[in-house]
Amino acid sequence: MRAFLPVVAAAIVIQSLASLFIPTLFLVNRVLILAITVSTGILITGVVVSLVSVSIGRDIDQANEALRASEERFSLAFHYDPDVIIIASFEDMRMVDVNEGFTRLTGITREQAIGKYVDDLGIWVSHVTKKRFLETIQETGTIHDFETTIETNFGDQRIVVVSAGVVKMENKPHVILVARDITHHRKTENALREKDRDIRSAYVNVLSSVTNGKLLILTDNEILAVRGKPCSEVYTVSSFEQLTGFRDFLAGVLTSCDVAQDRLNDLLVAANEGVVNGIKHAETCEIQVYTVANAIQIRISDNGPGIDFNDLPKATLIPGFSTEKSLGMGFTMLLSMCDRLLLSTGPEGTTLIIETGERKRVSALDAVLSRNLLKEDAA
Numbered sequence: 001m002r003a004f005l006p007v008v009a010a011a012i013v014i015q016s017l018a019s020l021f022i023p024t025l026f027l028v029n030r031v032l033i034l035a036i037t038v039s040t041g042i043l044i045t046g047v048v049v050s051l052v053s054v055s056i057g058r059d060i061d062q063a064n065e066a067l068r069a070s071e072e073r074f075s076l077a078f079h080y081d082p083d084v085i086i087i088a089s090f091e092d093m094r095m096v097d098v099n100e101g102f103t104r105l106t107g108i109t110r111e112q113a114i115g116k117y118v119d120d121l122g123i124w125v126s127h128v129t130k131k132r133f134l135e136t137i138q139e140t141g142t143i144h145d146f147e148t149t150i151e152t153n154f155g156d157q158r159i160v161v162v163s164a165g166v167v168k169m170e171n172k173p174h175v176i177l178v179a180r181d182i183t184h185h186r187k188t189e190n191a192l193r194e195k196d197r198d199i200r201s202a203y204v205n206v207l208s209s210v211t212n213g214k215l216l217i218l219t220d221n222e223i224l225a226v227r228g229k230p231c232s233e234v235y236t237v238s239s240f241e242q243l244t245g246f247r248d249f250l251a252g253v254l255t256s257c258d259v260a261q262d263r264l265n266d267l268l269v270a271a272n273e274g275v276v277n278g279i280k281h282a283e284t285c286e287i288q289v290y291t292v293a294n295a296i297q298i299r300i301s302d303n304g305p306g307i308d309f310n311d312l313p314k315a316t317l318i319p320g321f322s323t324e325k326s327l328g329m330g331f332t333m334l335l336s337m338c339d340r341l342l343l344s345t346g347p348e349g350t351t352l353i354i355e356t357g358e359r360k361r362v363s364a365l366d367a368v369l370s371r372n373l374l375k376e377d378a379a
Contacts, residue, residue, distance in 0.1 A: 083180045086118065090141075090166055090173035093118040093134065105160075105181055107153025118177075123150040125157060133162070137175060141166040147182075159183045196346075215331060215341045223344045223351050227299065228292025231257060237275050238284040246275060246287065250298070253289045257296055263356055266337040270354050271298050273334060278302040282349065295339070295357040303349040 084106075085099040098113045106123055113121070124130040129148045136143050146162045164177040204217045218226070232253045237246050247268055254264045271287065278285025282304030290297040334341060334354070342353035 083178055084160070086113075086175075086177040086179075087169070088118055088175045088177065090175050093137075093175065096174065105152065105158060105179075106150070123152065125149045125151050137164055159186050211335060214335050214339065215343065218342055218344050220344050220346075220351070223342060223353065226292075226342060227353070228290035228295070228297050230288055231291050232289040235287045236284060237279060237287065240276070240279060243272065243275065247272060250287065250289070254296065257289070257291060259296055259356070267296070267298060267354060267356060270334050270337040271300065274298075274300040274352050274354065278304065278350075281305065293357075295355055297342075298354040299351060300354070301349065301351045306345040306347050306350050307343075 081099060082101050084102045086095055086102060087097040088095045094115065094117050095113050098108075098110050100110075102113065103109055106121070108121065108123075119130055119134055126148070133143065133146055133148065136146075142165045144163050146164075147159065148162065149157050149159050151157050159182050160179040161182050162177060162179040164175055166173050166175055168174070200217060207215050207217060232249075235246060235249050237243065250268060250271055251264065254267060259267065275285055275287060278300060282302035285300055285302040288299045290299065331341065338354045339357045340355040342355065344351045
């Protein structure tokens with residue numbers, strides 16, 4: 001029993017001492033503090049009991065600061081972006097916000113737009129296009145580079161290209177639409193096309209005149225119209241190593257079409273030059289042979305950059321003239337090897353038709369014998 005007395009005494013002392021101290025918890029700047037005071041009310045120490053709370057508090061502050069900074073950046077980008085930006089509810093396409101770019105383009109203020117449905121804006125020129133656009137958004141949740149024309153409150157029409165996607169905002173799906181005005185770009189393209197048409201029209205007459213009708217500049221549709229009946233398969237060449245096979249193929253086709261040997265050699269040289277140019281500037285070209293009336297046509301087509309119309313007079317009239325986009329040794333040599341060249345060229349590619357109107361030639365002796373035989377038959 002005596003052995004337990006020291007333990008009991010110690011317990012009593014500890015309990016008595018503990019009653020003298022009063023622990024207090026309080027929070028300062030997200031830091032949990034344990035303050036211990038004696039029964040007299042004097043504060044004797046303060047201890048940080050949780051370093052983890054310090055880290056958590058700092059992380060929360062940093063996260064909130066990053067969120068505020070992100071929201072500010074989005075707000076600045078949204079309101080000051082020169083493109084049109086619309087935020088709408090995915091469920092019913094009701095607009096919840098628009099930026100200043102929207103107002104500048106359409107003439108519709110933010111107050112007038114918010115709360116309205118996208119399809120009720122009154123800016124759609126084509127109802128069919130509007131329906132297709134909205135159906136695509138609802139079905140796929142995204143759309144890219146959708147080109148359409150809108151009518152603004154300023155009384156004009158603008159061409160825009162629209163992209164859109166679905167994002168979650170306030171735990172609800174919303175659509176963000178971004179539209180860019182490309183009206184000026186399209187007008188510039190159309191003006192360049194008009195200029196090209198004018199230049200083409202002038203060249204058609206001039207080049208046809210100075211070559212005595214042997215070189216004709218045509219459109220793609222005109223090329224299709226003057227093309228004859230195919231008498232060979234389409235042969236594709238994409239490397240210089242394939243040129244020998246191409247020449248063998250063409251020689252066989254021309255021979256089967258009864259082309260005279262001297263004409264055949266000229267056509268092989270001319271066609272080979274056209275194919276070399278195609279490989280050089282377009283990597284791949286197609287060749288096909290046609291017959292029309294008493295003529296043979298060799299079509300060589302590629303999808304290269306085309307021949308600059310500014311270079312056409314030099315390329316076609318100056319012997320040996322060559323540019324990066326010309327036909328190598330020049331049209332003058334090609335024109336000397338055939339009866340006619342038909343050319344269609346543009347940014348989408350070039351089609352050249354080499355045409356000769358002669359089949360096998362009748363020698364002078366054969367002609368004399370033929371006439372004598374006719375005389376004998378007549379007698």
